[in-house]
Amino acid sequence: MKTWKILSPKSMAVEERPESVQTATQAKVKVTNALLTPFDLRVYRGTIKPGYPIVPCRFAVGVVSEAGEGCLSVEKNTRVYMRDLIPCGECNHCIADRSEQCRRMLAAGTDCEGFLRDFAVAEESNLCPLPPSVSDTDALFVGIVSLCEEVIDRLDVPKGTHVAVFGAGEVGNILCQLLIYHQAVPILIDTDEERLAVAASCGIYYTFKADETLAENISRITGGHMAACSVYIGYGSLPVDAPYEVTSIGGTVVYTGFGFATAKAALKTALDRRLTLTTITNDYSNYAAAINLLVNKAVNLAPLKIETFPVAQAEELFAERAEELAGGKNVRCCVLNLM
Numbered sequence: 001m002k003t004w005k006i007l008s009p010k011s012m013a014v015e016e017r018p019e020s021v022q023t024a025t026q027a028k029v030k031v032t033n034a035l036l037t038p039f040d041l042r043v044y045r046g047t048i049k050p051g052y053p054i055v056p057c058r059f060a061v062g063v064v065s066e067a068g069e070g071c072l073s074v075e076k077n078t079r080v081y082m083r084d085l086i087p088c089g090e091c092n093h094c095i096a097d098r099s100e101q102c103r104r105m106l107a108a109g110t111d112c113e114g115f116l117r118d119f120a121v122a123e124e125s126n127l128c129p130l131p132p133s134v135s136d137t138d139a140l141f142v143g144i145v146s147l148c149e150e151v152i153d154r155l156d157v158p159k160g161t162h163v164a165v166f167g168a169g170e171v172g173n174i175l176c177q178l179l180i181y182h183q184a185v186p187i188l189i190d191t192d193e194e195r196l197a198v199a200a201s202c203g204i205y206y207t208f209k210a211d212e213t214l215a216e217n218i219s220r221i222t223g224g225h226m227a228a229c230s231v232y233i234g235y236g237s238l239p240v241d242a243p244y245e246v247t248s249i250g251g252t253v254v255y256t257g258f259g260f261a262t263a264k265a266a267l268k269t270a271l272d273r274r275l276t277l278t279t280i281t282n283d284y285s286n287y288a289a290a291i292n293l294l295v296n297k298a299v300n301l302a303p304l305k306i307e308t309f310p311v312a313q314a315e316e317l318f319a320e321r322a323e324e325l326a327g328g329k330n331v332r333c334c335v336l337n338l339m
C-alpha cells in the first residue's frame with residue numbers, strides 16, 4: 001500500500017508498507033482524496049519543520065474498508081472525514097477520558113502522520129461519518145470550517161459587529177463566509193487582488209486591498225468606531241501588527257491558522273488601544289458542527305475553483321507549487337485523488 005513521505009526538505013519518496021487494524025475500536029480507511037494546502041508545501045520546503053520523514057497532507061476523506069468489531073459509528077463503506085487533530089492520548093486530560101481538553105493535540109502532517117497514503121488505520125473516535133449531501137471536496141474543508149467556528153466562538157460577537165479579517169486565502173475566505181452566516185459583518189483585507197475578487201464572488205461584500213487608505217476605509221464603514229475585533233491568518237502577506245490600527249479601543253485580535261511565521265510586531269498601538277491579543281490554532285475542534293454547516297450550505301466553496309489532480313502527480317505538484325509559494329505567488333489548495 002503506497003505511502004508518500006517527505007524525507008527531508010524538498011525530497012519526497014513513495015514507499016510500500018502494510019496497514020492493518022490492531023484493536024477492536026480501529027477501522028481501516030481507503031483514503032480517497034487529500035487536500036494539498038500551502039501548509040503542506042511549507043512542510044515540504046522546510047519552512048515548517050516537522051520530524052522528518054513525515055507523511056504530508058493534513059486533510060483527507062476516505063471510505064472505511066474494514067471496521068474492528070468494537071466500532072459503533074462506522075462500518076465497511078462508511079464515508080468519513082479523518083480528524084486532522086488527534087488527541088495525544090498521554091496528557092492528564094486524555095488519560096481521564098477528556099480528550100477534548102487535550103493539552104497537546106497532534107496535527108496530521110506535522111506532529112503525526114498525514115494522509116497522503118492509500119490506506120490509514122485510525123481509532124473510530126478519530127473518524128467523522130459524512131452525510132451524502134456533503135461532497136468529498138467540501139468535506140476536505142471540515143477542519144478549516146471547524147477552526148473558523150472556534151475563532152467565531154472566541155470572538156462571541158453580537159449581530160452586526162464589524163470584524164476585520166487579514167488574509168484572503170481559503171481560511172480567511174471561509175471565516176468571512178461563516179461570519180456572515182452568524183450575522184456579523186466581515187471586512188476582508190489582503191494584498192492580492194485575485195483572492196479578494198474570489199472572496200467577492202463568495203458573497204463577501206467588504207473586501208479591501210491593504211494600502212494607506214485602509215484605516216480610513218474601515219473608519220468610514222464602521223461610522224468611525226473601527227472593527228470591534230480583528231483576525232489575522234498565519235503566514236499572511238501583511239505585517240502581523242497590521243490589525244492594531246483598525247481595531248477599536250478595548251477590542252480583540254485573534255491570530256489563527258495552521259502555524260505562524262517568525263515575525264516581530266510593534267506593540268505600541270496595541271498597548272495604547274488596550275487590545276486583547278490571543279491565538280486559536282490546533283484547539284479541540286467541533287467537527288460535527290462543521291459538517292452540519294457544510295450540509296446547511298453556510299459556505300460556498302465553488303468560487304474557490306478547487307482543482308483535482310491524480311495522486312501520481314503528487315511529487316511534481318509539491319515541487320512546482322512549493323517553488324511558486326516561495327516566489328510569493330498566490331497558491332491555492334488543490335485535491336489529490338487517490339482512487
Ligand SMILES: [Zn+2]
Nearest residue numbers: 088091094102
Ligand atoms: Zn492529550
